[in-house]
Amino acid sequence: MKKFFITFSVxxxxxxxxxxxxxxxxxxxxxxxxxxxxxxAINTSDGKTWIAFYSNxxxxxxxxxxxxxxxxxxxxxxxxxxxxxxxxxxxTFVFNICVDAQNNLIIGYQYEVAGVLSAVVSKVNTxxxxxxxxxxxxxxxxxxxxxxxxxxxxxxxWNNNSPSTLYLQKISSAGTIMWTNAVAVQVGSSNTTRGxxxxxPNGDFTLxxxxxxxxxxxxxxxxxxxxxxxxxxxxxxxxxxxxxxxxRYYSVLAIDNIGYFGYYASAGFRFAAYLQKINQxxxxxxxxxxxxxxxxxxxxxxxxxxxxxxxxxxxxxxxxxxxYCDINQTQYGxxxxxxxxxxxxxxxxxxxxxxxxxxxxxxxxAGKLALINDGPFFISYDKDYxxxxxxxxxxxxxxxxxxxxxVSSTSATLANPKGRFAFTDAINNQAVAIWSENRGVEERGxxxxxxxxxxxxxxxxxxxxxxxxxNAHLIWKTFSEINCNGFEIEKSSNGKEFEKIGFVKSLxxxxxxxxxxxxxxxxVSPFTNNYxxxxxxxxxxxxxxxxxxxLRLNKTENALSxxxxxxxxxxxxxxxxxxxxxxxxxxxxILNELGKTVKKESALLHVGQNKISSDIxxxxxxxxxxxxxxxxxxxxxxxxxxx
Numbered sequence: 206m207k208k209f210f211i212t213f214s215v216x217x218x219x220x221x222x223x224x225x226x227x228x229x230x231x232x233x234x235x236x237x238x239x240x241x242x243x244x245x246a247i248n249t250s251d252g253k254t255w256i257a258f259y260s261n262x263x264x265x266x267x268x269x270x271x272x273x274x275x276x277x278x279x280x281x282x283x284x285x286x287x288x289x290x291x292x293x294x295x296x297t298f299v300f301n302i303c304v305d306a307q308n309n310l311i312i313g314y315q316y317e318v319a320g321v322l323s324a325v326v327s328k329v330n331t332x333x334x335x336x337x338x339x340x341x342x343x344x345x346x347x348x349x350x351x352x353x354x355x356x357x358x359x360x361x362x363w364n365n366n367s368p369s370t371l372y373l374q375k376i377s378s379a380g381t382i383m384w385t386n387a388v389a390v391q392v393g394s395s396n397t398t399r400g401x402x403x404x405x406p407n408g409d410f411t412l413x414x415x416x417x418x419x420x421x422x423x424x425x426x427x428x429x430x431x432x433x434x435x436x437x438x439x440x441x442x443x444x445x446x447x448x449x450x451x452x453r454y455y456s457v458l459a460i461d462n463i464g465y466f467g468y469y470a471s472a473g474f475r476f477a478a479y480l481q482k483i484n485q486x487x488x489x490x491x492x493x494x495x496x497x498x499x500x501x502x503x504x505x506x507x508x509x510x511x512x513x514x515x516x517x518x519x520x521x522x523x524x525x526x527x528x529y530c531d532i533n534q535t536q537y538g539x540x541x542x543x544x545x546x547x548x549x550x551x552x553x554x555x556x557x558x559x560x561x562x563x564x565x566x567x568x569x570x571a572g573k574l575a576l577i578n579d580g581p582f583f584i585s586y587d588k589d590y591x592x593x594x595x596x597x598x599x600x601x602x603x604x605x606x607x608x609x610x611x612v613s614s615t616s617a618t619l620a621n622p623k624g625r626f627a628f629t630d631a632i633n634n635q636a637v638a639i640w641s642e643n644r645g646v647e648e649r650g651x652x653x654x655x656x657x658x659x660x661x662x663x664x665x666x667x668x669x670x671x672x673x674x675x676n677a678h679l680i681w682k683t684f685s686e687i688n689c690n691g692f693e694i695e696k697s698s699n700g701k702e703f704e705k706i707g708f709v710k711s712l713x714x715x716x717x718x719x720x721x722x723x724x725x726x727x728x729v730s731p732f733t734n735n736y737x738x739x740x741x742x743x744x745x746x747x748x749x750x751x752x753x754x755x756l757r758l759n760k761t762e763n764a765l766s767x768x769x770x771x772x773x774x775x776x777x778x779x780x781x782x783x784x785x786x787x788x789x790x791x792x793x794x795i796l797n798e799l800g801k802t803v804k805k806e807s808a809l810l811h812v813g814q815n816k817i818s819s820d821i822x823x824x825x826x827x828x829x830x831x832x833x834x835x836x837x838x839x840x841x842x843x844x845x846x847x848x
Contacts, residue, residue, distance in 0.1 A: 226277030226654045227749045228741070229665040230614040233651040236271050236639075238283040241650035243297045246627035246639040249308035251275075253331075254629055254637045256285070257312050258650055259297045266293050268300070268314050270329045275635065276747065277654060286333040289325070289340055291316040298322070299348040299454075305378070306357045307331070313349030313361055318342055324349040324363035326376055337380035344387065346372065350454075352402035352410065354432065358383065360410050362390070362400030371397040371414055373434055388434045392416045392426055392441050398451045399423070403459035408432035411464040411483060413444070415451050423451040425468065427483050438487040445481065445494045447472050456513045456573070458523075460546065466495070467514035467525055477502070478509035478527050480544050496549035498527055498542045499557045507531060507563055509540075513574040515581070521546055526574045526583050529563055538563035539570045541581050541601050558601045561585065572628030575636050577657055580604065584628050584638045584655075590617035592626075592638060594655040605659035612638050612653045631657065645790075645809025668739055670754040677728040677735055677756050686713040686722065693740040694726050700736040700753065700813045733758050736813065753813060755785070765789060765810065765833065767841050774848035777822040779831065781843070785810040792834040793817065798827055821847060 244258035254273040271285035293316040300314035310329040327340035349363035359376040371390035375383040400414040415423035425444040429437040447470035456467035464483040481495030512527040540557035561568035567588035575582040580598040592613040627639040634657035666682040689711040695703040739751035769782040795804040
C-alpha cells in the first residue's frame with residue numbers, strides 16, 4: 206500500500222523516563238520513539254507483547270520490532286530493533302507475524318533483492334538478536350503469511366509478483382528452506398491471492414485463500430496440505446459463492462483438525478457476515494457460505510462488515526464480533542454472535558446481539574477478538590477516534606460498570622485518523638491495544654494495557670500550569686485512582702534533567718475508585734525557564750510520568766521562539782529548531798520574494814524544543830521567507846535562500 210505523508214514533519218525532543226504502561230490515557234505508551242507506519246502485534250505465552258512495524262527512514266520503509274514486558278517496559282531499546290538492513294522501497298506492503306515455541310517473533314514481509322521485491326521471513330529472538338540474519342528469502346513476491354508447525358518449523362504462503370499466484374514453502378527452526386521447490390497454488394488455471402495458514406496437531410495445515418476474479422473481487426477457497434506440502438484434497442474447496450475482496454485478510458482459526466473462516470462478503474447489494482467450518486476431509490458441514498452471523502437480509506436491513514472470530518480452549522462455542530452499519534454506511538455499531546461449533550447454530554439473537562447501537566457515534570470494532578472465561582474482550586473506537594475496551598461474559602452481557610473503559614482519550618479526525626489497530630489475546634488477565642496516531646509530531650505507535658477488571662490504576666488528566674506573581678502554579682486532575690500513593694513534582698531548567706521539588710499525597714484510599722479529584726501545587730522559586738512534570742507513584746512502587754508543562758517568567762505572552770534555521774542556503778530541505786513554551790497549534794507558510802504563499806501547512810508543537818523540516822526541492826532558486834503563526838496570534842518570519 207502506497208503511503209502519503211504531510212509535507213512538514215515535526216520531531217519532538219523530549220525527556221526520557223522509564224518505559225512502562227502509562228495509566229494516563231491522554232499519553233499512553235509510545236513504544237517506538239520513531240515514526241510508525243503499518244504494524245502488527247501478538248502476545249507471547251508469558252504475557253509479553255511483540256510489535257512489528259514499518260518506520261520510514263529517508264524515504265525508505267524499514268522493518269523494526271519491539272518487545273514489551275508485562276509492565277510495558279521496552280525490552281529492545283527506545284526504538285526497537287532493526288530487523289533487516291536491506292532496502293524495502295518507498296511504500297509499505299502487507300506483512301504478517303507469529304511466534305514460535307520459544308516466544309521468538311517470526312515476521313513475513315518483503316524487501317528488495319537486486320531491485321526486485323522479494324518475500325522474506327525473519328526471526329527475532331526475545332533478546333533482540335537475529336539468528337537468521339537478514340532473513341530467509343523465498344523468492345519474488347509480496348505479503349508472506351507465516352504459521353508455526355507443531356515441530357516449530359514455519360509454514361509460509363506468499364504472493365508471487367507475476368502472475369499473482371500463491372506459493373507455499375517450509376522453513377526449519379534453523380532458518381533453512383526445507384522443500385526443494387515451492388508449491389504453487391491455483392484453482393484450475395485461475396490465479397490466487399491472500400493466503401492464510403492454520404496448523405493442525407498432526408502436522409497438516411490448511412490454506413485459506415482467495416481465487417482471483419475481476420478487479421479486487423475474489424472467491425474464498427481452502428486446501429489442506431501434509432507436512433511435506435502435498436495437497437490432501439483432490440481440488441481446492443470453494444467456501445462461499447459470494448464475492449469477497451482480494452484487498453483484505455479475514456479471520457481464521459483451527460480447533461484441532463478443523464478449520465474455521467470468519468468473513469464478510471457481498472451478497473447482492475449488501476454485505477453479510479458468516480462463519481464457515483472446514484472439516485479435515487474438505488467437506489463443509491454447514492453448506493456453502495457457512496452459518497450467517499445475522500438473519501438480516503433485506504435491502505433495508507443493516508449490513509455486516511469486518512468480522513473477527515475467537516475460540517476458548519475446550520469450549521463448544523466460537524464467538525464473533527462484527528461492525529454493523531446502516532445501508533448508507535454512515536452510521537456504525539458493534540454486535541456479537543455465539544456459534545455452536547458442532548451445528549453452527551447461533552446461541553444469541555438471530556440478528557446478532559447489539560453491544561453498541563448503529564448510530565452517528567460511529568462505534569467501530571478494531572483489532573482481533575480476545576476471550577476471557579469464554580466471553581468476548583475487544584476494542585473499538587468512536588466518531589472522535591477515542592479508543593475503548595469492552596468485556597462481555599459468556600452470555601454476551603457487559604462485565605464492567607459503565608460497560609467499557611477508555612483506552613486512548615485523545616481525539617482525531619477523518620483527515621488525520623488513528624489507525625493500524627491491533628489487540629492481543631488476554632494472558633494472565635491482561636490484553637494490550639496497539640495503534641498508530643499523529644499527535645502533531647509524526648505518525649507514532651502507542652500501546653495501552655487493559656486489565657480484566659477494566660480499571661487502569663490511575664486515569665490522569667493533563668498537567669497544566671500558569672505564572673501568577675512570579676510563582677508557578679500547577680493543577681491536575683485524576684478521573685480514577687486505584688493503588689495510588691501520590692505524585693512527585695519534578696522540575697527542570699532544560700527539559701532534560703529533572704529533580705524532585707515536592708510531593709502531593711493521593712486523596713483517595715488504596716481501595717477506593719474515586720473520580721474527579723483535583724490537585725494543585727505551587728513552586729515559589731521558579732527559574733526563568735521551567736519544565737514541570739508529575740511522577741505518579743503506585744503503592745507497589747511502579748510509576749509513570751505525566752505530560753511536561755513549560756512555564757517562563759515574564760514571557761507568558763510568547764508561544765514560541767525560533768532558535769535556529771538551517772542550512773542556508775538550502776537545497777532540498779529547510780529546517781527550523783523552535784522552543785515552544787506551551788503546546789500550541791502553529792500555521793507554517795513558505796512565501797516567495799513577492800510575499801506569495803507557495804506552501805502552507807499546520808502542526809501541533811509540543812512544549813520544549815521541536816524540529817520542523819520542510820521539503821523544498823520543488824522550489825526554484827531565490828529568496829524565500831518562512832512564516833510561523835501561533836494560535837495566540839504571535840507571528841515569526843525568517844528569511845532564507847534556496848540554492
